[in-house]
Amino acid sequence: xxxxxxxxxxxxxxxxxxxxxxxxxxxxxxxxxxxxxxxxxxxxxxxxxxxxxxxxxxxxxxxxxxxxxxxxxxxxxxxxxxxxxxxxxxxxxxxxxxxxxxxxxxxxxxxxxxxxxxxxxxxxxx
Amino acid sequence: xxxxxxxxxxxxxxxxxxxxxxxxxxxxxxxxxxxxxxxxxxxxxxxxxxxxxxxxxxxxxxxxxxxxxxxxxxxxxxxxxxxxxxxxxxxxxxxxxxxxxxxxxxx
Numbered sequence: 699x700x701x702x703x704x705x706x707x708x709x710x711x712x713x714x715x716x717x718x719x720x721x722x723x724x725x726x727x728x729x730x731x732x733x734x735x736x737x738x739x740x741x742x743x744x745x746x747x748x749x750x751x752x753x754x755x756x757x758x759x760x761x762x763x764x765x766x767x768x769x770x771x772x773x774x775x776x777x778x779x780x781x782x783x784x785x786x787x788x789x790x791x792x793x794x795x796x797x798x799x800x801x802x803x804x805x806x807x808x809x810x811x812x813x814x815x816x817x818x819x820x821x822x823x824x
Numbered sequence: 825x826x827x828x829x830x831x832x833x834x835x836x837x838x839x840x841x842x843x844x845x846x847x848x849x850x851x852x853x854x855x856x857x858x859x860x861x862x863x864x865x866x867x868x869x870x871x872x873x874x875x876x877x878x879x880x881x882x883x884x885x886x887x888x889x890x891x892x893x894x895x896x897x898x899x900x901x902x903x904x905x906x907x908x909x910x911x912x913x914x915x916x917x918x919x920x921x922x923x924x925x926x927x928x929x930x931x
Contacts, residue, residue: 733920735868743860743868743911745920759919760825793867797915808915810858810873817867 700724702732702794702815709821710784717780718818720794727775728752730796733811734768734779738790748797749777784822791817826850826914830923836931843899845926847912852892856916859888859897862925863908871910872897902928 705719720732734746747758751770758768767780777794795811827850837843847857855875860868870879872888875895885900899906907930912923 742925743862743913743922745922748918748920757918761919795868807856808918808920810870810915811860811868811913812870812873812879814867814869 700796700813702796702813704792704794704815704818707819707821709823711824712786712822713783714822715780715782716784716820717778718792718820720777720779720815722775722777722796725796728772730798732770732777733795733797734766734777735793735795735811736762736790737793737817743793746779746792750799751775751777784820786822786824788820789822791819793817825919826853826916826921828912828914828921828923830910830912830926832926833924834927834929836929837902838931839902839904841902841931843902843906843928845897845910845912845928847890847895847897847923849893849895849914849916853914853916855891856914857888857890857895858913858915859886860911860913861906861908862911868911899928 701723703721731748731750733748736744746762747768749756749768749770751772770777795814798809800807829848831846857875859872862868876888887898889896909925909927911925
């Protein structure tokens with residue numbers, strides 16, 4: 699079974715650092731991209747960024763560039779989302795999901811997101 | 825960036841009703857349009873990919889159509905387990921973008 703399992707809920711104070719994880723299993727982790735998606739309380743879905751674990755090629759949404767760091771360790775089939783200095787506005791549910799890139803006549807297009815991890819709730823409060 | 829809009833933002837319907845949700849992209853995205861269902865406290869679940877392909881295990885009462893800029897998700901006969909929020913998402917280009925969601929609740 700293809701599965702993404704995320705690390706557990708976190709409660710942090712403003713200014714603290716945090717790294718959450720997403721472990722893939724049941725497929726060749728190196729052959730798919732992992733995306734991170736934020737959902738703030740009561741709000742919609744926002745794409746944050748994407749990483750290719752095989753070579754750690756990473757792309758960020760302009761909204762999140764410089765705010766978070768996405769990384770991966772292919773030896774343990776795990777992707778990460780990291781903050782150096784959390785803010786109260788980082789309070790949200792964070793999801794990882796799998797996708798694949800397709801190159802058609804030299805143009806890059808993308809597949810859907812499936813499966814999704816169960817989510818990691820990050821609460822930042824003083 | 826490609827902007828995604830959905831209508832309506834919410835709707836009330838009864839079990840057995842036919843429900844249609846519309847998604848529009850700010851530029852042509854061919855058929856790179858996906859639909860997700862999200863229930864409270866749960867991760868989103870893929871329903872329809874590439875505009876009209878039904879994800880394995882998803883009931884056939886769900887269907888998708890459209891290409892270019894205009895897309896539709898249809899539930900042919902609403903069931904109690906279908907009350908949820910539905911999101912469209914373009915996978916045509918980075919940055920990927922989602923629609924704001926359509927909440928389907930019980931009339």
